[in-house]
Amino acid sequence: MQSGSRSHKTFNLPKVAIIGGGVIGLSVGWRLAQAGCRVDVFERHRTGQGASWAAAGMLAAGAEAMPGEAANFELGRRSQALWSEFATQLERAAGQSIEYRTEGTVVTSLKKADQDKVRQQFEFLETRGARVSWLTGEEVRGREPVLSRAVCGGYFSSDDGQVNNRKLVMALRQAVGEAGGIVHEGQRVLGVEVTNGSATGVIADSGLAPAEIVVVACGLGSKELKIKDLMEIPMIPVKGQMMALSMGEAYLSHVVRTGDVYLVPRRSGRLVVGATSERGRDDDLATEEGLAALKNGVAALAPDLASLPLEETWAGVRPGTRDGLPILGSCTIPDLILATGHYRNGILWTPITAALVTELIVSGRSSDLLKSFSLNRFSGEWTKLKTALNQPSLTA
Ligand SMILES: Cc1cc2nc3c(=O)[nH]c(=O)nc-3n(C[C@H](O)[C@H](O)[C@H](O)COP(=O)(O)OP(=O)(O)OC[C@H]3O[C@@H](n4cnc5c(N)ncnc54)[C@H](O)[C@@H]3O)c2cc1C
DSSP: OOTTOOGGGTTSOOEEEEEOOSHHHHHHHHHHHHHTOEEEEEESSSTTOSHHHHSOOEEOHHHHOOTTOHHHHHHHHHHHHHHHHHHHHHHHHHTSOOOOBOOOEEEOOSSHHHHHHHHHHHHHHHHTTOOEEEEOHHHHHHHOTTSOTTOOOEEEETTOEEOOHHHHHHHHHHHHHHTTOEEEETOOEEEEEEETTEEEEEEETTEEEEOSEEEEOOGGGGGGOEETTOOOOOOEEEEEEEEEEEOOSOOOSSEEEOSSOEEEEOTTSEEEEEOOOEETOOOOOOOHHHHHHHHHHHHHHOGGGTTSOEEEEEEEEEEEOTTSOOEEEEOSSTTEEEEEOOTTOTTTTHHHHHHHHHHHHHTOOOOGGGGGGOGGGGHHHHHHHHHHHHSOOSOO
């Protein structure tokens, strides 16, 4: 399907094979099944146990986008606007809570130099129309009295929220089934079947599964898929170590972030603390060094929380791309759609990804928003790499 038009299938909704059962594959599968498509989701392990399980669940369009990252902010803002309805519909469909909340984020810093960066981020967001308000250090502590007296100014981003990402994946898994989709766990996909230049199915462990449309939604695994005549889908693993403390009573009412650490209070009394950012690392081991960095971050930001009992430690790997943006939409292979590379914002970007991909498949319309996220933006570097690899070696 090239940039959008599939009029031949408009009245006869296609059979869709989705590779990957994380938040992205499951949410796309749920929306497509709701729309009336026949959906099969192929997951090599158990659904939702990849990056989607490891995440903190922040829905932080107003805290994640850095100055200059307009496309990142726009996607986040558009997704944030969908989140409330998405959560209500999902909870109803799955019959379970996903703990969606919207109390906003406090972004602050402990050093003057960092405060300047926070100020620049605030100004960038303000010029893009985000609902953010500047806070003095005293006002930051007014919102969260447990924070250190050393906190400098920062800002409050009132449209931000959080969701319990582990409950989210479980609810999505349930909702796909309720809508008539089929989830195949323990089914690794090796590649995409391409016939006469178009995607016609997936080659799974159990053999060929024919489909009229194939969606690649397998995060880091996208890079390994064999797809004839498609450039490699470039993925950069970025490991993140996390821990959870047992907060008991509510010490914190909002998500609080500095450049070093973030604190995500769950209603259950669990305090999720994250995260390291280790580019190029793709293992999911929590290390003493990583956890010490998180503990030091908590001790500096909120000393009273540093002695809370440790509940859990874990690590996950973000499916990153070079520019930090996802890879979404059609590509050079007709009937192959990409929905991958959601890096550090895949939970936030879940509703918008599901909506854009569903629109593309069901009505054949390719939203203008997709233009910034095409795989094509990496094709120049891929061509260069291929040319370099084909040069005869000078040193033999
Ligand atoms: C520590 C950490 C903290 C994070 N915090 C946040 C946050 O607060 N807010 C936020 O918005 N985002 C956050 N993220 C990012 C977010 O978790 C990811 O962007 C998101 O989960 C990506 O979803 P996904 O479905 O693409 O990937 P995954 O959840 O990794 O799912 C991909 C699935 O595909 C399967 N798969 C792979 N290859 C194949 C194959 N060949 N065949 C079949 N199945 C295959 C995998 O087993 C996996 O289950 C965080 C990530 C990490 C690691």
